[in-house]
Amino acid sequence: MNLAFVKKSVFVRNLEQLLGLLYSPNHACFYREALDFFQQRQTRQQELHLAEQRWQQAQQGTNADVLKQTRKTFTDLQFVDEKQRIARWQSLLQAAEALLQLSEGSQASDSQMLSARLLGGLLITSASNKRKLLLLEYAYKPLYRALLSLRLLEHLLEQQILKDPQWQAWYLHRDITQPAECEYRQKLQLPLVMATFLQHFGQLDPDAQFLLTAASDNVPEKAFSAQEREHFLALTLQGSLQLLQQGLGQLPFSRGNKEQREYHVQQQQFLQQQLQRFITAKADTPLGSLFKVPQAYTSIVLPGRSRYNYDALPRAALLMREAAARGDYNGLLVDCLFRIVGLFPQGYGMVFTPLGDDGKPQLKYEFAIVNSLYPEKPEQPLCRVVSRNQQYRNTGYNISLSTELNLYFKPARDRLKTLPEQRLKELLNMLYQDGEAKYLSRLVPKCWQPENFFSVPEHQNLWHSAQQRQN
Numbered sequence: 001m002n003l004a005f006v007k008k009s010v011f012v013r014n015l016e017q018l019l020g021l022l023y024s025p026n027h028a029c030f031y032r033e034a035l036d037f038f039q040q041r042q043t044r045q046q047e048l049h050l051a052e053q054r055w056q057q058a059q060q061g062t063n064a065d066v067l068k069q070t071r072k073t074f075t076d077l078q079f080v081d082e083k084q085r086i087a088r089w090q091s092l093l094q095a096a097e098a099l100l101q102l103s104e105g106s107q108a109s110d111s112q113m114l115s116a117r118l119l120g121g122l123l124i125t126s127a128s129n130k131r132k133l134l135l136l137e138y139a140y141k142p143l144y145r146a147l148l149s150l151r152l153l154e155h156l157l158e159q160q161i162l163k164d165p166q167w168q169a170w171y172l173h174r175d176i177t178q179p180a181e182c183e184y185r186q187k188l189q190l191p192l193v194m195a196t197f198l199q200h201f202g203q204l205d206p207d208a209q210f211l212l213t214a215a216s217d218n219v220p221e222k223a224f225s226a227q228e229r230e231h232f233l234a235l236t237l238q239g240s241l242q243l244l245q246q247g248l249g250q251l252p253f254s255r256g257n258k259e260q261r262e263y264h265v266q267q268q269q270f271l272q273q274q275l276q277r278f279i280t281a282k283a284d285t286p287l288g289s290l291f292k293v294p295q296a297y298t299s300i301v302l303p304g305r306s307r308y309n310y311d312a313l314p315r316a317a318l319l320m321r322e323a324a325a326r327g328d329y330n331g332l333l334v335d336c337l338f339r340i341v342g343l344f345p346q347g348y349g350m351v352f353t354p355l356g357d358d359g360k361p362q363l364k365y366e367f368a369i370v371n372s373l374y375p376e377k378p379e380q381p382l383c384r385v386v387s388r389n390q391q392y393r394n395t396g397y398n399i400s401l402s403t404e405l406n407l408y409f410k411p412a413r414d415r416l417k418t419l420p421e422q423r424l425k426e427l428l429n430m431l432y433q434d435g436e437a438k439y440l441s442r443l444v445p446k447c448w449q450p451e452n453f454f455s456v457p458e459h460q461n462l463w464h465s466a467q468q469r470q471n
Helices: 010-023 029-059 064-103 110-127 134-160 165-172 183-204 206-216 227-247 258-280 286-301 310-325 331-341 410-416 419-433 437-441
Strands: 348-350 366-372 380-387 398-400
Touching: 010 110, 010 134, 010 165, 010 206, 029 134, 029 183, 029 227, 029 380, 064 110, 064 134, 064 183, 064 410, 110 165, 110 286, 110 366, 110 398, 134 183, 134 286, 134 331, 165 183, 183 258, 183 286, 183 310, 206 227, 206 410, 227 258, 258 310, 286 310, 286 331
Parallel strands: none
Antiparallel strands: 348 366, 366 380, 380 398
């Protein structure tokens, strides 16, 4: 999967490879493995069943050649089925482990920075892929969901909102520097990411896909009715469980002694139980909301719908709190999510008025990009300043952007509206050197999309340590 940049930093190349593990139009990926399972499942089950019947019938006869041939046909089909099942396992594990390698550090602050970078990179680069609906749906969204769930899980355990004694013990004794031996990594984080992917790819179930097509009735992205949505979610759950139980099953033991085999079987049984528990958790429970709340936020923040509105992304908190009030989600977990991400998504383009030497707001504006989790206040995003005197730069500093200076809020915009129209147009022309004519209709912009800025490799590291200044 190639992001539409001429040159790329190491981070962008890693992001590209990660996306390609879930969806690629040209290479093997989990999407292809899952789609093949759903499209061929019934046919292959029937073939196996008929082959087994013929072999059993041949065992009742006396023709050795027929017995040999029917047995070979059956075992060959079993071998192919097992091979495909293992390929799905390997594809799913590779994607989940790759995400964890890129998002988890040796301490919480490192994991937060790495996750902020991935979330920001996903949002910024999604703009150049907004017409690639399969890529957005089956790579961007499951990765974004899983990242949010990882950070939400960590927050809930740290705050002891999730009180499961075993989970707390795994969390307290975690050692991410030794991931293969870390129970927190192997028994919580890895299953959480895998379950998120399985939940998402469950919608490839043919019945769910048929409902999507039928509901649209040739009207692109027509919204589901409440009854249709409930039916779709049930079909997606059905698809997720089929993918888990039939498409994956338990990974077979390859080699080793009896004790190793027993340990492998025990671990596989635990993983199956954990995945099923995660996938089937009710949305209104804390465990279910650990998956549902990030899924809802992702559906708002990432493109893929005709009604997608970049300017309105900070309203996600309002929309989700309204849904929580209706009982759609666990309200506490919604609040926890926005404690982590704030009102402005990672990678969101901010426009602000800088302070002058006298400490007063200047009558001009500059650009910044949200680059850190856990803002002190949700409405005051932590940002990297990326322009100076209306010129892009790659050596900016970090700020906690106050509402007083943030042009997303009306009072800050009103202050600039005192400038003559010609001056406002000059500011726009200087800032939007990339030819984004769509901005020129709004003399005082609320936000900006940093896609073109980020396409320059020197601008792709917004997360390295930088001086913190007062804005």
